[in-house]
Amino acid sequence: MTVPVDLADGALGLYSAVGDAFAGRRLGFGRRRAAVAARFARRRGRDEDAVAATWYAGSLAEVGLVAIALPPEAGAQQRTLAYADAPLHGARIVAAFPSAPPRASDIVRWHREHDDGTGIPDRLRWDGIPADAAALGITHAFLEAVEDPDEPREGVEAVFALAAESGRRFAVDLVRSFREFILAGDWDGPLAFARSxxxxxxxxxLLAQRIDARDARTGGRSERLxxxxxxxxxxxxxxPRRxxxxxxxxxxxxxxDxxxxxxxxxxxxFARDGRAALAHRAGAIAASVxxxxADAPPLAASATWYEDGNQEPLAGxxxxxxxxxxxxxxxxxxRLxxxxxxxxxPDTTRAYLAILNEAP
Amino acid sequence: MIDLPTNTRRISGTRLLDLCRARGISSLVDPFMGVPTHLNVLKRHGIAVHGGDLLEWFVRAGEGLVVNDFTILRDNEVAAVVEMLPGRIYPTDLFRGWEGVFFSEDQCRYLGVWHANVHALRSDGQTGIAVIGLWHVLCHWLLKAHHPDEMIDIPPSELAWHHIREAQRWIADNGKRNTVRRGDFTTTLGAVRADAVYLALPGRSAAKRIDARVWMWEAWWQGDPYLNIERLYRETVFGGATNDDVSYDRAAAAVLAAAESTPYIIIQSNARDADRFERLLRERRPNTERANLDRDEIYIIGKK
Structure with missing residues (x-):
């Protein structure tokens, strides 16, 4: 069923939050990045299609991390090469959305390129990097500095921290225009698109399938469940649908990861703690969108036991x-x-056993 | 101060990868490879790659990034490239011709030291990594000359260290034979067989408009600050007068003829020139398609 939704608070928001979770960021970072990048695009005089594409790409910039699953024993080189493809995976995920603006996929693909040719995934350089992708890249770095868990900064302070990357990660002109954008104020705040x-x-x-596919033991699990x-x-x-x-x-x-x-x-x-952590993470991600x-409480409670009391039937x-x-x-x-x-x-158990008994 | 041109052509390895995967292409040759980062990307994803170019430093960089499967520079070896070694006599005035024009005295001295140190490296892989890493330093210096107050000062050896270490992060093995060679397109296309030829053809009178960051690095590699790079192109099909449509078409057709036996020909073009290349390719391969991905990025793909 296709329904018009406010994209930031619908499935797209969930994809964005999953990108945040894989990147180890605050849930909601991606949507803030989208809003700031879209405002910056407007300030640079981009047309509304480009602004929408930037917003879309900003939301999903890190969702490609879902496609990277490394064994714990993976070496530093293996990690470098695998993570270099994260923007490429993200671009493919974005391109698969029928409603995505045509340019969004390429913005995701190249938003981590560096002006000096040391970025990922292609090591494009100079003005070979699309301007919208470079603008999303600097927005991302800026918000990383603002939301740095060890050293949170004000916007003005964070933008001056970017100066060291002028001519290196970011083009000199881009740093200059981004600084003017931040110093002008009004760079933050939610901004959503409900056009698609x-x-x-x-x-x-599809999202569940992608997460399942990260591990051979969970392949296809979500559809079975x-x-x-x-x-x-x-x-x-x-x-049933819920x-x-x-x-x-x-x-x-x-x-x-x-x-x-x-x-x-x-x-x-002995498995309860591990399962509770997974359940709480699922609940937290759902709660952020x-x-x-409303789906967060049953998800978070899905690891509770009946004997704990007050178990919601759906969580059970x-x-x-x-x-x-x-x-x-x-x-x-x-065992059941x-x-x-x-x-x-007991009634949930009985219902399941009845299904088993009726199975051919 | 020297002009740094804009309109850098976007050569994307991942884009080529998507095009290759969609067509089952498992090997590719690029006879005009330039800085071979795109071939490195394709190699990392399992495609056998072969490249060629007229400029030697591109080929050296290819030996580091494309041919090389595992050789890297250890910390002491990077240090031996970026700094003067005690007891060694260096040609510190080798690049004095650039002093005060493009670079400072200190920078020219470092260029001379690096030239000597890199030529003393014993492996092609290490040499290639050092060449590509140090090229980034040259680019940084030339850009900083334009924006002295907006880019931070970084000591030359520290900058060189950073870029060499950065360059070698991308060394990977694809379990296949990958090659680069110095020569024109006929040499490269005659030497290897692949599923596809990728062509980002030189523009009109390309040798006359070559980026300073490219010709200067060839001059550095050759140890000749007065090197005239145009002579390398003079005897190629793109080296003569290719300013008019007819002679440029003739040069492009010569490249397509040399790629005749390859199952796929992929030409990267832009909105201005795509129709011309499509017409030329269609004359040889009726089964031709066009992927309009961006105004600056149009691929014309001919299947045999």
Missing amino acids: SIDDDDAIR ATLGTMLAQRLDLD TARLARLLALGRAT PVPQDDFDPFSR AAYA VLGLLLAVDALSPLDAPR AAASGTQFA
């Missing part, structure tokens, strides 16, 4: 989905029966 439409369900399905979640929801009188969406959103918990190991026995109490804020279903996905169908009846009343709600 996007299929939210489809976008989330969504299918089973729909069946369980129908039996438990829950909203359950399927939440099942896919569980993948957000794994939006971190390195790939979290979550294949420890899901029925073990207005359209999915999500917890059960994750657990049974890791089980052989032959083991499921025995043992966990009924402690880890899982």
